[in-house]
Amino acid sequence: MAPTPGGGAAAPPPYPVIRPMLAVLGPLPPDHEQAAWAFEAKWDGARCIVNTPGDGTLRLVTRAGNDATATYPELSPLGEQLRGRPAVLDGEVVVLDPAGRPDFGLLQRRMGVLNPRRTARLAMELPVQLVLFDVMYLGGPLLDAPYHERRAVLEGLGLDGPNWSVPGYLAGHGRRAWDAALHGGLEGVMAKRLSSPYLPGVRSDDWVKTKYLQTLDIVIGGWTEGRGALGGLPGSVLAGVAEPAGLRFVGAVGSGLSDHERQELARYFGVIPLDRSPFVNAVELTGVHWAEPRLVAEIAFSGWTSAGRIRHPVWHRLRPDLTRLG
Template sequence: MVPTPGPGAAGPPPYPVIRPMLAVLGPLPPGPEQAGWAFEGKWDGARCVVNAPGDGTLHLVTRAGNDATASYPELGPLGEQLRGRAAVLDGEVVVPDPTGRPDFGLLQRRMGVLNPRRTARLAMELPVQLVLFDVMYLDGPLTAAPYEERRAVLAGLGLAGPNWSVPGYVAGHGQRAWEAALHGGLEGVMAKRLSSPYLPGVRSTDWVKTKYQETLDVVIGGWTEGRGALGGLPGSVLAGVAEPGGLRFVGAVGSGLSDHERRDLAQYLSVIPLDRSPFVNPVDLAGVHWAEPRLVAEITVSGWTAAGRVRHPVWHRLRPDLTRLD
């Protein structure tokens, strides 16, 4: 929800409460249809609706409706660029790693922090970038206008600063956008129909997100117990990759496991218990059951964090053909 004006404020903000439009997950539109679509990079960050009443201030609202203004003080000067214009913008807050690529793990250190001293310190250590990609209100509603028109309005605002930007889009060339996104370390591509209106709070097929996925073979070195109906069964397995220095822990994988696969894993892991960690690096999880690193699994991931952990791991299958029996 839009924050309530503070003491002494003249009244409610001049713009309406606008919830973010949502996308469906799917492949890029077929080649013959791509002429009617725009393609943007998909940023791995936190969605934010930017509310600027035109008085030089700025209010940031998360997708869940929480006020995030105090968490990102370095974005405040954007309000001055919008002084005199009541505006509601859509964007993504990201934190780039040392190579300039968005790192959600770094962003998590900024999210939800409200203490002014701490936010000021973090703004120096881990400054955020606000990537703006839509405008829903500018001295009047724009949600009914087509995407192409809204993007032209957004570009016309000339918004540029040390902590915010308005990246362009590619019309009609999905593969070119896909290759550019992967080269830039982005999560994938957002395809948006050029003629589509902005539908607040709606998950629409006019917006399609296509994520990059990498297939990876990992060695299982332990497991943690599931909750509720999964009690006694693996809720997640601990994945590692073999390196010259030993088996390195890269994350826990629970998403994608079926009940049948959990039962099979429980049986397999019960005969190869271990009284110590098989990983050469620390595992920051509680209640771990260690296992001899013999079972190999195939998972999909969307990338790697700066700490060397897999991002968004999803179980695919056990690989008996690669099981380590040595």
């Protein structure tokens, strides 16, 4: 323990350190099993564990274990609502766009900022919302309590403020939850077994995240070299979308490419090199090799950032039927 200014040891906080429970990626549970599951919206944000000793203060910890308390000063009044109740809560920090949908690109402008003057200004310009969805400690441990009991405890706390909320869940109706999430512009659905305990730091199949993915045909305007064993081969390709003003760069895609596809792309790039960017907007990447915009590919992605970039892109396949190499 660290010594206090008076020479003694610092007292441990009156709550345990709890790492967030993690979900597996998968489809919605089958219809005949859905009565045993709760369905929540999947928020496009950053995981945050809320710790309070019950004295009106709180400490925010990211999934990586970093202290984010100073980064989101607008959440500090939540500590006052929990006064007298040592607690550890689980939630997600999001920033909403003008249409009220979570925008990870906007949230990135808030993440990691520690300068007090800057965080205060950003809290006014881009206020965060804390979506609370679990409680693991409330004057005593709740880890072994089933999900539905923990949610009842959380809802009973009456936590409601300008920058935090406790959205409800839908039990037994995954398709309705899915349709509502997509209608609201959300990323997908979290399915949680009603009987599941909270397993700190464990990626458990008691929690399943189902993401909505869109597909898009992109024009490839260049590539960046892979590292290590991929040296000399494309590590990622630069994706463009054809618009009236020209080809607009929308992001880099590397996930999902097989070794065979990287070698195939390398052969194509060898015969269509270009000495300048084919994009009408800036490409803020280093080590770029430009290519004539002839190759078309299909990708999957989860949405668009406020800057017009694709979120979580995954390579699907080349589109030879749309490619112009002749």
